[in-house]
Amino acid sequence: MGKEKTFPLDALRTDGWFERIGEGIGSFQALCEIVGERFFAFSIIVGARITALTVDRRSPDQTLVDFVVGGADEGDLEPQRLTLADFRRRLVGALLVDEESDVSPPTRETDIEAIQLYIGVRYLLLAPLYGYSLLSLVIDGKDATLLVSHDGSDEKYDLQAFRARIRTHVREELDRVASGARSAIDLTKVAEAEAFAQKGEWPKVIALLGAWPAPLAIFLRTPEGQMLAPEARALIARGLGLLGSACVHLGEIEQAEEVFRIGIQYAQEGMAAAELFRRLGEALLLNERPGEAIGPLRRSIAFGGRPQEVMPLLARAYVERKKYVAAYACARDALGAGVPEKDLADTLRVIEEKLGPALTAWKARLALTKTA
Secondary structure, eight states: OOOOEEEEOTTTOOTTHHHHHHTTOTTHHHHHHHHOHHHHHHHHHHTEEEEEEEOOSSSGGGOEEEEEESOTTSSSOOOEEEEHHHHHHHHHHHHHSOOOSOOOOOOOTTOHHHHHHHHOHHHHHHHHHTTEEEEEEEEETTEEEEEEEETTEEEEEEHHHHHHHHHHHHHHHHHHHHHHHHHTOOTTHHHHHHHHHHTTOHHHHHHHHTTSHHHHHHHTTSHHHHTOOHHHHHHHHHHHHHHHHHHHHTTOHHHHHHHHHHHHHHHOSHHHHHHHHHHHHHHHHHTTOHHHHHHHHHHHHHTTOOHHHHHHHHHHHHHHTTOHHHHHHHHHHHHHTTOOGGGGHHHHHHHHHHHTHHHHHHHHHHHHHHHO
């Protein structure tokens, strides 16, 4: 056992460092609100300098963060771009990497740099974010103890235990964000969104459900998401169907496709899935991608989708892909399901023009067969 030595940490204490930096940044408050106060602090600690934000108000986790890693005096730095969710994960991952553990203990109270390196610079900066004020470091042989003030009381920690405690706080920051996102999924909003959809008030549907896609895409991969009751899955699928339709009506077709695909994962099968496949096919048609629309529309029928709603769309998709025989078969099924012929007039006109005499001859043979 060596001689115990105490190192006061008054000269190293970093209490309030983040707030002081904020005083010199004009956009500090906005960055804190968008990125998250502690995550913005994390970015400063790891040297990730945010250069631009493309904010997605509907799905905040999909906000794009442009950043560079390194100091402003390091010349040309490679710009990087991540979604906010991935940026946060990157920051936390960087902070959880163990620092060098074989740093020699300091020998003099005045050797500030040696004390900083021994405790770990990142821990000196992270500690105040969680209410820890470092008072002194006690070294006794190979043992190192930190005396800290936390929530008005003095506490002692083994140095390694303190570092582990801080890393836990950092890790929990991600969990807290994920938990907050899940709490934003209020299933009672679906009925309200349906009422707005029936009145054609699509912006109000988006205001109610627009934050759903990003957290729901993640939630489905969690054990909790896998254990969702069928009723909850169906209600989520219905809500995402309404949101996707709102996007379609407002011209945001690609966003609608993404929403419908997430909804299909929740619906799994049955009428809920059939309805979402139909809406996805319709969105792909509107986005001038008829070839891609055929698969979802056929799956809609396979899951029990209503022919009077799906077959006209499928006929149109086949026409645009120049598959006129298949288009005619779908149009006939639509007519058989009760769709008025006038609603299919444009589709039938193109089919008849393209198939020409062959279709006329086939109709004649069919008529003779029926009268025989």
